Amino acid sequence: MRKLPVNKICDGVFLLDEFGGTNCYLVVGSERALLIDCGTGFADLKGTVESIIDLPLTVIATHGHCDHIGGAGAFPEIYIHKDDTAFINRIQFTVPVRKIFSMGVGDARRQGVKVSDVKKGEYKTKFIPIDESFSLDLGGKQIKIKHTPGHSKGSIAVIDETDKIIFSGDNVCDALWLFLPGGLSVEEWLPSAQWLYEMSKSYRVFWGHRNAELKSEYILQVITWGKEIMAKTKKNAFPSRKKQYPEREDGIIYMTGRVFKK
Numbered sequence: 001m002r003k004l005p006v007n008k009i010c011d012g013v014f015l016l017d018e019f020g021g022t023n024c025y026l027v028v029g030s031e032r033a034l035l036i037d038c039g040t041g042f043a044d045l046k047g048t049v050e051s052i053i054d055l056p057l058t059v060i061a062t063h064g065h066c067d068h069i070g071g072a073g074a075f076p077e078i079y080i081h082k083d084d085t086a087f088i089n090r091i092q093f094t095v096p097v098r099k100i101f102s103m104g105v106g107d108a109r110r111q112g113v114k115v116s117d118v119k120k121g122e123y124k125t126k127f128i129p130i131d132e133s134f135s136l137d138l139g140g141k142q143i144k145i146k147h148t149p150g151h152s153k154g155s156i157a158v159i160d161e162t163d164k165i166i167f168s169g170d171n172v173c174d175a176l177w178l179f180l181p182g183g184l185s186v187e188e189w190l191p192s193a194q195w196l197y198e199m200s201k202s203y204r205v206f207w208g209h210r211n212a213e214l215k216s217e218y219i220l221q222v223i224t225w226g227k228e229i230m231a232k233t234k235k236n237a238f239p240s241r242k243k244q245y246p247e248r249e250d251g252i253i254y255m256t257g258r259v260f261k262k
C-alpha cells in the first residue's frame with residue numbers, strides 16, 4: 001500500500017492527503033497524537049502516521065461516512081459522535097466496497113494506487129460514542145470537540161485550542177452535501193455553519209476534501225446560500241427531490257423535502 005503525501009500545516013499539525021480523496025489530519029503533542037479521520041482505506045495511513053510519530057495514538061472521526069472511516073480496520077478503536085455511531089454500516093469496511101472507492105477517488109489511480117492494494121482490515125474496530133464532553137490533552141496541545149449536525153446527524157468539528165485550528169469535517173464546503181440519507185435539513189444545519197463562521201474569525205479552518213483550508217468569506221457565502229434556500233422555499237416538498245442551489249458547481253446539494261425541520 002502506498003503511503004500518503006504529508007503536508008505540514010504548523011508545528012505538530014499535519015495534513016495527510018489520501019490522494020485527492022479525503023484529507024486526514026494528525027495533531028502531535030508531547031505525550032500522544034490525534035488522528036482525525038481515516039479516509040477510505042486504500043492507502044497506508046497507519047504506516048504514514050508511524051513514519052511521523054512514535055507516540056500513543058487516538059483516532060477520532062468527524063462523521064460516520066465511508067470516506068472518513070473506511071480505513072478504520074487499521075485501528076483498534078475510533079471515537080465518533082454518538083449520533084453517528086448508530087448509522088455505521090460495516091459494509092463500508094469490506095474489501096469490495098473499498099476497492100470500488102479506490103478506483104473512483106481523487107488522484108489515487110494516477111498516483112499509482114492499485115485496486116489490489118486494498119486489503120482486509122487488521123482489526124474489528126470498536127467505535128466509541130462521544131458527545132461534547134470529550135476533550136483530550138495531547139501534551140502541550142488541548143483538543144475539544146463541537147457537535148455540528150447537518151451533513152450528518154453526528155458530525156463534529158475537532159478544535160485544536162493550542163494552535164487555533166478547527167478540523168470541520170464536511171459540514172461546510174463547496175458543493176456541500178445535505179442530501180444523503182441521515183443528513184439534516186438546511187434549517188437544522190445553519191446554526192453549525194454560523195458557529196463555524198464566528199470561530200473562523202480567530203481560528204484557521206480545515207475540512208475533509210479538496211482545497212483543505214476554508215476561508216471566512218467562503219463560509220459566509222455558503223451560509224448565505226442556505227438562508228436563500230430557506231427564503232425561497234414555502235414548505236418542505238413532497239415528493240422530495242435532490243437539488244443544487246445555486247445552480248453552479250459549488251452550490252449546496254439538498255433535498256427539497258428537507259429544507260425545514262419537521
Ligand SMILES: [Zn+2]
Pocket residue numbers: 063065068151170
Ligand atoms: Zn461525509
